[in-house]
Amino acid sequence: xxxxxxxxxxxxxxxxxxAQAVKVLNALGRSFEIEExxxxxxxxxxxxxxxxxxxxxxxxxxxxxxxxxVGDWQYDxxxxxxxxxxxxxxxxxxxxxxxxxRPAMLYPELASASTLKAExxxxxxxxxxxxxxxxxxxxxxxxxxxxSDGPFSGxxxxxxxxxxxxxxxxxxxxxxxxxxxxxxxxxxxxDKANVLETSQFWRDTMTEVARDYPDVExxxxxxxxxxMQLVRAxxxxxxxxxxxxxxxxxxxxxxxxxxxxxxxxxxxxxxNGKGLYEPSHGSAPDIAGKDMANPLAxxxxxxxxxxxxxxxxxxxxxxxxxxxxxxxxxxxTPDIWTAGTHKVGTxxxxxxxxxxxx
Ligand code: IPM
Ligand code: MG
Numbered sequence: 001x002x003x004x005x006x007x008x009x010x011x012x013x014x015x016x017x018x019a020q021a022v023k024v025l026n027a028l029g030r031s032f033e034i035e036e037x038x039x040x041x042x043x044x045x046x047x048x049x050x051x052x053x054x055x056x057x058x059x060x061x062x063x064x065x066x067x068x069x070v071g072d073w074q075y076d077x078x079x080x081x082x083x084x085x086x087x088x089x090x091x092x093x094x095x096x097x098x099x100x101x102r103p104a105m106l107y108p109e110l111a112s113a114s115t116l117k118a119e120x121x122x123x124x125x126x127x128x129x130x131x132x133x134x135x136x137x138x139x140x141x142x143x144x145x146x147x148s149d150g151p152f153s154g155x156x157x158x159x160x161x162x163x164x165x166x167x168x169x170x171x172x173x174x175x176x177x178x179x180x181x182x183x184x185x186x187x188x189x190x191d192k193a194n195v196l197e198t199s200q201f202w203r204d205t206m207t208e209v210a211r212d213y214p215d216v217e218x219x220x221x222x223x224x225x226x227x228m229q230l231v232r233a234x235x236x237x238x239x240x241x242x243x244x245x246x247x248x249x250x251x252x253x254x255x256x257x258x259x260x261x262x263x264x265x266x267x268x269x270x271x272n273g274k275g276l277y278e279p280s281h282g283s284a285p286d287i288a289g290k291d292m293a294n295p296l297a298x299x300x301x302x303x304x305x306x307x308x309x310x311x312x313x314x315x316x317x318x319x320x321x322x323x324x325x326x327x328x329x330x331x332x333t334p335d336i337w338t339a340g341t342h343k344v345g346t347x348x349x350x351x352x353x354x355x356x357x358x
Contacts, residue, residue, distance in 0.1 A: 002031040006062035008039040012283025013293035014068025020295035020350025021302040027354035040070025040084035050087035064309040065276040069283035097268040100130040104254040109327040113259030130247025136160040173209035176241035184238035262294030265301035277301040291345035294333040322356035
């Protein structure tokens with residue numbers, strides 16, 4: 001039976017970039033059952049909710065999900081539960097997609113597109129593993145209230161709850177240690193244990209899980225230092241594991257090391273390897289519909305999907321090789337264009353990758 005893929009294009013550049021990934025999937029010479037549904041602002045426009053029931057049902061029943069991006073300025077004034085971002089958070093929670101893999105690697109052809117010096121980033125190949133369902137993102141209680149203590153007692157305040165349970169930390173830890181075993185066997189856990197109780201607990205739990213993986217070297221780093229080391233000497237990292245909030249910030253920082261956030265795929269996985277795959281970047285409404293967006297992060301996300309959820313590692317490798325080939329041919333979307341290379345649009349880039357498949 002052919003694998004069933006839910007394609008959720010979303011907002012902004014989402015539809016253009018997912019169309020390129022679908023083009024490449026269809027050029028592999030295998031059969032996929034591809035079904036689309038609206039999500040984010042498009043979901044709200046279609047049926048009054050960013051994650052319509054039909055979309056959620058499709059995502060649940062499919063073998064894997066490929067998502068474009070969500071968010072558009074026209075939805076920024078909606079109340080929080082109706083905003084496009086809630087679709088992503090809802091999918092993570094409803095499908096128990098608890099771990100996020102964000103590889104940041106620099107293609108040698110793009111070393112000059114980075115804002116950092118080429119020698120600092122050339123050959124970069126790191127993997128950020130982030131928890132997706134815990135931390136202040138989902139911790140209760142949260143809201144606004146009147147402060148009942150402290151110097152501002154009696155004043156209105158906003159509050160969230162940072163919390164992690166031991167099994168919640170351990171399951172991310174296991175994914176991270178196993179990923180490190182397949183790479184350079186070095187895992188750096190990032191926290192803020194000098195200040196936060198939650199972080200000290202995170203650190204202790206990581207250290208405990210490390211006993212099962214004597215072949216992996218575990219180190220710990222405070223998040224402020226990690227943010228600095230990522231721009232000072234990013235190549236010293238192999239695999240980074242961290243919580244939801246720190247991971248959100250560090251993964252954007254790591255993405256930028258590679259020259260363009262338009263190059264980086266991501267995977268959000270459940271305990272059985274089912275996953276949601278999406279580019280690490282956002283919906284870029286300012287360039288939507290202009291045939292300017294870089295579709296490579298989405299195309300590479302489709303490759304991750306083939307590898308992690310659909311057990312088609314050869315097809316994944318074929319896509320990754322095709323992407324390297326078009327970069328070597330000098331084709332560049334505007335975000336990664338440098339003098340002497342050939343500027344192409346979103347559709348042309350998708351065509352080129354499909355044509356470069358062997
Ligand atoms: C990400 C995004 C999301 C997050 C938003 C859209 C809720 O920034 O996937 O990194 O904060 O996790
Ligand atoms: Mg983010």
